[in-house]
Amino acid sequence: MGGSPSSGGMDGHGGTGASGGAEAEGGTGAQGGTGAQAGGAPQGGDGPALGGAAGMVAAAGRAGAAGSPEVPKGCTSALMVDDMEDGDQLTCASQGRSGDWWTAIGATSATIDPPSNEDFPAFALGAESRSGSNYGMHLAGAGFGRTDDDWASLGFFVAGGDAYSLSTSQGLAFYAKASVALTIRVTFATATTTPTSEGGDCADDCNDHYALAAALTTSWKEFTIPFDALAQEGWGEKPKDLAHTLFIYFGYVGPDGGPTTFDFLIDDVRLY
Numbered sequence: 001m002g003g004s005p006s007s008g009g010m011d012g013h014g015g016t017g018a019s020g021g022a023e024a025e026g027g028t029g030a031q032g033g034t035g036a037q038a039g040g041a042p043q044g045g046d047g048p049a050l051g052g053a054a055g056m057v058a059a060a061g062r063a064g065a066a067g068s069p070e071v072p073k074g075c076t077s078a079l080m081v082d083d084m085e086d087g088d089q090l091t092c093a094s095q096g097r098s099g100d101w102w103t104a105i106g107a108t109s110a111t112i113d114p115p116s117n118e119d120f121p122a123f124a125l126g127a128e129s130r131s132g133s134n135y136g137m138h139l140a141g142a143g144f145g146r147t148d149d150d151w152a153s154l155g156f157f158v159a160g161g162d163a164y165s166l167s168t169s170q171g172l173a174f175y176a177k178a179s180v181a182l183t184i185r186v187t188f189a190t191a192t193t194t195p196t197s198e199g200g201d202c203a204d205d206c207n208d209h210y211a212l213a214a215a216l217t218t219s220w221k222e223f224t225i226p227f228d229a230l231a232q233e234g235w236g237e238k239p240k241d242l243a244h245t246l247f248i249y250f251g252y253v254g255p256d257g258g259p260t261t262f263d264f265l266i267d268d269v270r271l272y
């Protein structure tokens, strides 16, 4: 699994940095440029910049806009990570959580939408709308192969790049569907598995994050990811450390098989 660690690492950071930088303090994250390189660029900025900035941007923006505490359209449950109904690029500011959504890509010959170097708002579901839901998150990709570089991810910072404890929850639930059946990996990047250069504590054999596969179909379906069921692939064994979770992503992994062109939707991401 030579390429996996590095690809996994860029995973979180490619998109993270790009969006984090753009949103929070520009500079730092921006130079990531291409998804492949973003891994190195953003980290410095991520933790500090996003940690404070994203969280505060969200809080300040929402409160300030109305001149009084504004109740977002969604985000009404304390356990809701993001239902996307406010249409923005941030997860719900709740219980100390809030962070950007981002995308990342490993393969230089493939493409994804939204691209990894841009901020993007929630996706208008249109004909794919669910009851009570007009917005979700979307990732499409084309031109992927089967090498370790053939990955793409849609993810978010749990708490703006800071470590966040998920230890009081049993799992993560969400709705999802894909244009053609697709298995994704729901992945939790924690301090133990995330390199120090990316805000974690991992010094070697990093990025073997705890994850669980979810088999998306062409219909909306609810998925639950029990934290007890999360497992590593095994090439970088570290303690499960959900008490220090940095970011979570929905990952397409080319070597897992399945289509090399994909298109999936995520909605109502929440803790339970």
Ligand SMILES: [Ca+2]
Residues within 6 Å of the ligand: 083, 084, 085, 132, 133, 134, 135, 136, 267, 268
């Ligand atoms: Ca929604």
